[in-house]
Amino acid sequence: MIGRGGAVSPYRVPAPTDDALIRWPASFGRRFIVFVDVEEEFDWSAPLDPGHRAVTAMRALPEAHARFAERGIGPAYMVDHPVASDAAAVDILREILADGRASLGAQLHAWVTPPYAAPAAGDSYAGNLPPALEAGKLDSLTGLLTEAFGRPPLAYRAGRYGIGPATAGLLASRGYRVESSMRARYDYRGDLGPDFTAVGSEAFRIGSLVELPLTTVFTGRLRHYGATLYSALARVPRGRGAAARAGLLQRVALTPEDMPIADALAAVRVAVEEEGQRLISFSFHSPSLVPGHTPYVRSRDDLARFWTWWARMFDLLDALGVRPAGVDDILAAADRTTG
Template sequence: MPYRVPAPARDALIRWPAAFGTRFLVFVDVEEEFDWSAPLDPRNRSVTAMRALPAAHARFADHGVSPAYMVDHPVASDPAAVDILRGAIADGRSAIGAQLHSWVTPPYAPPAPGDSYAGNLPPELEVAKLDALTTLLTDAFGRPPLAYRAGRYGIGPATTALLASRGYRIETSVRARYDYRHDGGPDFTGIGNAAYRWGPLLELPLTSVFTGALRRSGSLFYPALGRIPHARGAFARAGLLQRIALTPEDMPIDDAIAAVRIAVREQGQRLLSFSFHSPSLEPGHTPYVRDAADLRHFWNWWSRMFATLVQLGVTPVTLDEVLAVADRRV
């Protein structure tokens, strides 16, 4: 049975103080390279795209951005990749979190349908993989990771309790307004963009915004449109309804800028979460950056987005700062 993630109670939502302003985070899913169109294979552990991370980190630093690097097992197992990440977090502001790709994280088990979503695994196997990744990251970076993301956003009913038992403080696997049940994954359609308390954890959903004339009813109409062939595309082209996630990967910059303006000016969102995959920093590793032209578009996306955020008065924040302010609101 696919996991429908429960919506937070109103009193679980984080009420950011006025002094917090309106802020944004950039998450980077730091992971191995693989063919996105092929079956997942535990032997895919190459991390050559990590060589592009120092230059990318410098670009973000030029805009005052300190990314949260969500690191998976193949990256944390590679000494050269670990050295690169150590250099990145030497700024004292960028953070290392854990990203659990179940298919490349030991202990391994015979594959079963849906097990690329770690939350679908038996809890004893999910926590064994979590322990293997947590130990590896702790040894590599000298402190245990406090933030977690499931690969493919694949949390399950046991995940948050397992994370809390291992000392995690932040969960980031919720992709607001998305539904992965068609592939055996979780359903986030009942979750909005606001940060909230999920038991002892702070949940920071990845921001997704409905745009178009029907946007105020997006959470009602968008799931229904998914049951009608081609309806979502038709409504998007007509300017009626579109769902925009804050990522440069397959989200046109004009649409993303419109989404940010709606989130900030209309919805009053106080914390925006952006995300992308580290292999997109080098051509040829993801379907989003296939060649040099795509990479130029990738960086143009960020340039225009940063200019928009400045115009709107939205400033960068670190993961540690977010946690500190949220803790004070409890």
């Protein structure tokens, strides 16, 4: 955690115990979920600024939703404060949610969500904030979403994967059921963020919450050494890149943003056919739907590649018998298990 003006102590998320892992019922089959971080536009290379609240890319969301719906997919839309406070953006989301396919979730970008406080190191990760301030921001966002959409969100995501030691308790006490802030096998301590290296891709329980990490898969000929070898390679100059280029070991997060489709397809095959994962989690940022708003989609060609990525991924998931799921489907299945 971090005190205002105090030293940062990055949050190292412990590995879930075997008892905490969710054993999906046979009827659940193999499933996947698509999370969309529905958020404002800002310069990713510049310091974060609470004044950057534009949401013009929301106009592209209905067409994107229609593309997913054509494949039977209802994404989980994780909505942040600038979007939820913009009347036109809310109208767009209301119409999307009205078709019954999609799910509503909350995404907390600490730097654009009141109440505000004097800046401190690491405070773009909401979990680094003093618990009272994190709670205040969570209440502000939850209340705004409840008012805008007539129901409280059940799923949560901290912007920048910024979960902290107090986050789960704050969510549970406010009626949240799903937490999705963890990026399996990633470590953000270098930027004062949390460390998820001990967390795999499997869903697990944190008290009353269901944790759905962003799926990350190790591929390559040495993939069975996975996290241990990948950590060791960090101590070798350019070791991770060399291992990936040699086809020995690569860490693949399932997102179309900065992850080539060939690598992602290989990762899904490993996850499903070798590891037997029952639930796969994908993610992307809504401003990527319009060129120029994220580092991942800068041009029309980039946007075309973005949609080709999804088309090829969905074809593979279909071939492997992996069906789409929404937040309600996942909760219903989790509630039929005890661990």
